[in-house]
Amino acid sequence: MAIEAARFSPSLAAAAFLARRPPPALFPFSLRRRIPLLHVLAGSSGGDGRVVALSSSELRKRRGLSSSSGAADPASDGDEKLRSLRRLFARPDVAIDAYIVPSQDAHQSEFIAECFMRRAYLTGFTGSAGTAVVTKDKAALWTDGRYFLQAEKELTHEWTLMRSGNHGVPTTSEWLNDVLPSGCRVGIDPFLFSFDAAEELKDSISNKNHELVLVRGMNLVDEIWGDARPEPPKEPTRVHDIKYAGIDVPSKLSFIRSHLTENGCDAVVISMLDEVAWLLNMRGSDVPHSPVFYSYLIVEVSTATLFVDSNKVSEDVLEHLEKAGVKLKPYEAIVSEVERLAEKGAKLWLDSSSVNAAIITAFKSSCDKHMKKKGKAGEKVEKEAYSDEPTGVENGALNAVYNVSPVTLAKSVKNEAEIEGMKNSHLRDAAALAEFWCWLEDEVCKSVPLTEVQVAEKLLEFRKKQDGFIETSFDTISGYGANGAVIHYRPTPEDCSSVGSDNLFLLDSGAQYIDGTTDITRTVHFGEPSPRQKECFTRVLQGHIALDQAVFPERTPGFVLDVLARSSLWKIGLDYRHGTGHGVGAALNVHEGPQSISYRYGNLTALQKGMIVSNEPGYYEDNSFGIRIENLLLIKELNLANSFGGISYLGFERLTFVPIQVHTNISGCHGWHFTLVTYIQLLYWYFFCLNNQ
């Protein structure tokens, strides 16, 4: 209410909404295109219609680590788990001196199913990021600054907490090189490491002559977890309607196949769950927050095979797949299929940064075996290139092209239907958010005591009322005062603050809708912010606006624009320790690549027309307050008066339609309220017009 955005217009998003979305009568064409969507959203959602509308906390409850499933009770069985694990080290078919348990599943997923939360089960530490390493006499857990306090609470005394990023703290491999005598055997489950990560690990422990052992056929944590281990998810999949997907599966497959042919490949293995979902116009709900399902996909020049638990595939999904010529095989058959391809002499396109070591090493050994049989030296490995040398092998060249997946860039550049879905879902999300903020301001001004968790739950209620809502797109970050300074704060009912009017309240949340994915952060003050807070908020907003308004030539990588979001803060010696923007999927993962806007200069991916990025500068004052202002932006080509160099110039179109709290002249608690009420009225009037055209 009283936060000054000095020298900028009062309500950025609201003004933009009004400017860009004039009354419907003026633009019947653009409105007509939105009608079908808004009529259809309630109820049937295409495919099998099994849209799940569960809050992330409900999902958590349903899938979460309950003590009955054997996890996280440090006092009781922590030691026993370690003892059991170490007993397995000695088995002749294992024979290792150490075992590394990462947080990952087999697909490099950000959100994973409970049955794959092996690190949490083993260590009792339930934070999202961490790596456990167990030797015959030591056990250590690495996690980052977000989780130091939580890990201290949750780990038993048998575990050493390694505070990653702190001065002098070794990496896992440095530690292994330090604590193990030379020449030990370090075991991993090869499904849980990308091929690149496994190679890096192998290299770094080879300094002490340790051998990396790929323990196949079993995961040692699963062995000790036993019957208490939750079942793998069996949620049904659904067809992602063509009206949201925009491009049908046969067209997407032929696009991939043209890439295969261009690169002289016979097949590609797709292992990222969002890439499979995008390519097959399918969605699922195996993990919280992302509408994906556990699977692999192999696309060959004339066939395609989806590796998935067939129980998840209903009749209409099956029909959808058959129409596109996609066959089914069991999820577990991926390795044997890759081996079969190697035997056939197929040349594979493999993204070694995402495909796991189990698959790639199986392919390589199978190639080697086959080559030996044929009297050849071995399979040929290349980076981003391949040779045309004839190998004399019956079924073609026995080698692989290691390159980024052909789906990655295609998925990040949204088509017309995906863009329309993103815009529509953002409009509905904005209505929910505006109603929510209105309600919250009322409650806080009436001094109703509300915790951060209660506030997040109420937001979920407002969102659930919107057509096509499925679930949250990540755990809501609801942080009042000092909690707002914890960048990935997640309140729990047992341990959270009340939201009041004495400090800033940061709320970062998002939703999965049938037609799109949202991600928005607003920071508000229901009383009078301090001059310091006003200054910091203003500078974060200046950075946000500078990026929002940026224009840039085609082929500009995202990192070039990062400075625009920071320079206002830098002017007074402030900064924030996270990137400024990430890619966002269309009714898919809330975080996706390959583009980003970051102060890390390694990502040279150009920002391209049709990509979606977040714009989220912030400032965090430890133990005091946090500020972040986040919208999603669509990259579009601009029609400028000039185009120097004969190239395109690009800019952003805002997808997020929720007002940003700014200083108004209306005194008292209801200044922002006034803006919001007006805004909600406008939004509903707009929806009404859309639905009745």
Added chain:
Amino acid sequence: MAIEAARFSPSLAAAAFLARRPPPALFPFSLRRRIPLLHVLAGSSGGDGRVVALSSSELRKRRGLSSSSGAADPASDGDEKLRSLRRLFARPDVAIDAYIVPSQDAHQSEFIAECFMRRAYLTGFTGSAGTAVVTKDKAALWTDGRYFLQAEKELTHEWTLMRSGNHGVPTTSEWLNDVLPSGCRVGIDPFLFSFDAAEELKDSISNKNHELVLVRGMNLVDEIWGDARPEPPKEPTRVHDIKYAGIDVPSKLSFIRSHLTENGCDAVVISMLDEVAWLLNMRGSDVPHSPVFYSYLIVEVSTATLFVDSNKVSEDVLEHLEKAGVKLKPYEAIVSEVERLAEKGAKLWLDSSSVNAAIITAFKSSCDKHMKKKGKAGEKVEKEAYSDEPTGVENGALNAVYNVSPVTLAKSVKNEAEIEGMKNSHLRDAAALAEFWCWLEDEVCKSVPLTEVQVAEKLLEFRKKQDGFIETSFDTISGYGANGAVIHYRPTPEDCSSVGSDNLFLLDSGAQYIDGTTDITRTVHFGEPSPRQKECFTRVLQGHIALDQAVFPERTPGFVLDVLARSSLWKIGLDYRHGTGHGVGAALNVHEGPQSISYRYGNLTALQKGMIVSNEPGYYEDNSFGIRIENLLLIKELNLANSFGGISYLGFERLTFVPIQVHTNISGCHGWHFTLVTYIQLLYWYFFCLNNQ
């Protein structure tokens, strides 16, 4: 006069001058520090006092390619030169199929002495950049867009002009691979290629099995040039006074030696002329625009040897060198000395990006020879690392560390005395510029016809009046109207425009003073600029101001800031095809590394406190007008209210003190004149106070 700098204060530099340089009585301390310099400048300049005050055009006349020296008369002897060169191909001690003649001297210098202008002599093309390649039946010259027209005029029909950068134009090695039958011998003078460049060339022609032949002992162009070739420069060197250099030679040498010891090296070869001059606190005038002298320097752990024509070294320079323990050897002795070091088993630090192929290959062969003698396999080459393995060789490890010269970064970070010299020389330069602009505005308003060359010569006259002036720091770019759009335009008396009041006038110039180096561009209009020109000028100025005002955390590479200077132009689809900032030497080269501010993202060198960079965004409308606004900036540490992350925040202090022309309310031709007259009065009052304290 009528150019609007919308939303910005009227006279950036003048305002800054007034704000940062208040009347002397208020800041006696800072003023006292400048007095000695300003008293001393006239006359004796330290060392042998041989300060040369010649304009670049005079230098050009004195050293330039006159027809009597045998160059650039396309009609008469162009063919004969090619015939003579090709006859040399067949000599048994040469035996080559092609010869490459670059523009370089042996030191990668930007400005070179006439005797090294072999490419110009051979081809007749006198532009500063170009590479000639001659085969037995073909001759081609590569140059860039700046010189297409000039090259067309100057080349005979025997030469093919290769327009570098144009679509489909091959590189020199692509062309050689195309026109020569497989397995040819391509010759170069190894002194004229850095080792890295020679290796790259070798690699790229090896595709067609061509061999790179280092033609030693003679330069083939010199052979045909014969007696007509100008003598190598014999200008005397001088001591660069410690009051400008700030750090004495023994201290600089021990700094280098500590680096040698840290990296396990016995000696370093310094071949960049400005690095030798900086390290030895010496200056010369062998080439136009840069106060350097042809030489090499080898610094060993306990000795140092300067390779220079001893005629250039007067008694007092000799004494200066002896005091620092620096011995003299002839310039030509560099290769035999490097071979001697190899025989001794010394480990050399070599910057293969600047040290020429003649020196490095001589070292390598000598190592190999010596190793063979000792029964070893060969010299060991590493990048940025070296092994501690004992080699068993008497005098130490026989290998080399290939790394950027230890002088490069040290030279770029200016010390207190260098900064003071830069500030003082910029003040005097500003006085000359202000007087000049005042004069020019008067003349143009009186409709006195003046050509671009006459204007540049008058500017030189004003500069010559300033204490300590030596020469221009590069060829003045004096471009009226459409000529201003040619980024590296150089008017000639025969072919240049008059400066009027109907279009923009761009003037980019700089000077070498005894205590500093300047580089400044101003763009003015003596009448009424068009709305288009106003818009473009305003946006260039906005970019200039955005960079000028930038604050950034330590360890920020220059390319991060480049977008600040471009974003105003990008907003309307405009851009410029050059970097935004380059490093500048202190009384040294006007262009120096390692830092830069550029849209090329490869240079990761962090901007550091004490470095100097230019700030020169521009906009060029072909065949119409050009705009560039350039100041020099000193990077300094800021004392801000915050320092997030516990690190330093850096910003810029303007070194350039000349007003930027902006819109004023005073109508008519004399608006800017009024600003300038006031400004000159202030400057001279300031000098008066300084000199009479």
